[in-house]
Amino acid sequence: MRVKRYVVDSMPDALQKIRNDLGKDAVIINTKEVRTGGFLGMFTKKKIEVIAAMDQAASGPSGKPADPPSSSRQSAQPQASLSAVATTAKPLVAAAYGAQAGHAPQAVQPAMTQASREEKLSLAFPEVPDVFPETPAPAASPLPIAPFQRSQAAGMIRAKEDMLLDEIKQMKDMMLKLSLRQGEVEEQHPSLQRYERRLLEQEVDPLLVDELMAVAAEEAVREEAELTEEFVRHSLEKQLLAILAGDGVKSIAADTRIAHFVGPTGVGKTTTIAKLAAEQVLKHQRKVGFITSDTYRIAAVEQLKTYGTILNVPLEVVFSPLDLNRAFENLKDCDLIFMDTAGRNFRNEMYVSELNALLRSGGKSETFLVLSLTTKYKDIKAITSNFNKFKLDKVLFTKLDETDSYGAIPNIIREFGLQPSYVANGQSVPDDIRVLQEKQIIDLILEDREP
Incomplete structure (x- = not known):
């Protein structure tokens, strides 16, 4: 048996070559779609691979096809020829495929991936006689394909095409991102x-x-x-x-009873409290009280007491968490209590933990982290990371007027998910504080001001 493999553009081309090379008694063993050419798996062309075979018994001594067998020989030998084709076709096809492709023989793919190709074969090559006219139809074609096999093969081809399109799209997106990064x-x-x-x-x-x-x-x-x-x-x-x-209220909420202010040393917590207390008293007519635990800094209590005297706001001093109950009881008639805490070394977790013991109250509370924009961003990040181990609700930035660098604001808000609240831009009480305005901060960041 002679077996040849053809890679052609269409079935009519294959039929013409098979007829010229093997004669009209040749039998098509297998067909499938293949892709050739292209670059990196793209821009390939569809081809059709056809495996054809011819029984050498039907050829003359010269190797060319002999005359068609007589009816008596056809009736005597069809079953034997069919058996020979069926038993030898698969290994011969595999050997021919491996020899022509330049690699080891592989399993033969299922023949005829689409049912319409059989109709194309009969229309394009009508003069080819039936090799085994007396054989029943199911046994007449070597390696017959059931309809469900054709459907399964067609589905596999469509799935591969969809997969290829997805890979091309992903490659385009990846190339765009790489080009941006580079x-x-x-x-x-x-x-x-x-x-x-x-x-x-x-x-x-x-x-x-x-x-x-x-x-x-x-x-x-x-x-x-x-x-x-x-x-x-x-x-x-x-x-x-x-x-x-952000996604919340920036200012002090209307139902907040205790407002805690925490942060490192020297960021302006006491002055900030005085500004906000003046706003609550003069603008919102709320009764305000002060609690301070800053007994470490010289004159810290006197500073807040002076602001309290000006605003007619009572002040309670606590030396430990045990004094909190007494302070809250004395200020029970106040609508809003501002609690000033001592500045702590943010690198000392014991100090920060002691501070956390003071952050308890008998009603709704908010804790404001006070940060100075004159601090290096590396230190601001470390400060926020240490204080964020406890309950923090909002972040407040001071000394906006003392710096030309404002990138720490979006950095901290984005990384730690804190709600922005106020920005302070001077020492004047109560004027130099306001709710953070996004447009103003964005303009400060993006505008290139020449010296």
Whole structure:
């Protein structure tokens, strides 16, 4: 038996080659779709692989096809020829496939992946006579394929095509992200470089900067817009606004009874309390009281007592957590109590734990972490990390007027998930404090002010 493998564009091409090479008595053993050419698995072309065979007994001594057998020989030998084809086709096809493909023989794929190909074969090659006319139809075709096998093979092909399309899409997305990370877009668009440099100068976390720049570039690609400075700024404003907005009330809530203020030394907790107490008394007409545990700093109690005298606000001093019950009892008629705590070394966990023992109350309370913007961001991050082990609700920033770097604000809010509240920008009581305005902070971060 002679077995040959053909890779063609269409079945008519295959039939013509089979007829020329093997004669009209040849039998098609197997067909399947293959992909050739391309680069890295893409841009390949669909081809059809056809395996054909011819029984050498039907050939003459020269190897060319002999004349069609007589009816008497057909009636005497069909079953034997069919048996020979059926028993020898599979190993011969496997050997031929391996020899022509340049690798070890493999299992033959299921023949005829689509039922319509049989109809194409009969229409394109009608003159080929039936090799075994007296054999029943189910046994006449070597390696017959059941309908459910054809359906299963077609489904597998469609699944592979869908998988290939998904892989191409994923590759495109990956290439876009890689190009953004490697700076290809930034090199082409100086506006991205300008804002990236500005954000880094503002001490915005480099990881956050990369994320902001990548989103801006992806928006430009998605919207097919030019990466102008105006477009980049608009994208950065939207992203920073989402970070700074928070999802709660920034000011002291109307039903809050105890407002604790904690933080490291020298951030301005006492002055901040005086500003907020004045706002509550003068603007909201609430009855306010003071509690201070800052008995370590010289004149700390006297400073808060002076503010209390001006505002007509009572003051209670506690030296330990045991004194809290007495202080709360004396201030039970107050609508809102401000509690000033001593500044603690944030690196000493024992001090911070002692402070946490003071943060208890008999009603709804809020704890404000007070941070100074003149502190290095590395230290601000460490301070927040240590105090965040306990109950923190909001973050308040002071000394806005004493710095030109504002990147710590979005960094802390984003990383620790704290609700922004107030910003203080001076020593004047009660004027120099206000609820954080996102637009103002964003402008301070993005505007490039020349000296």
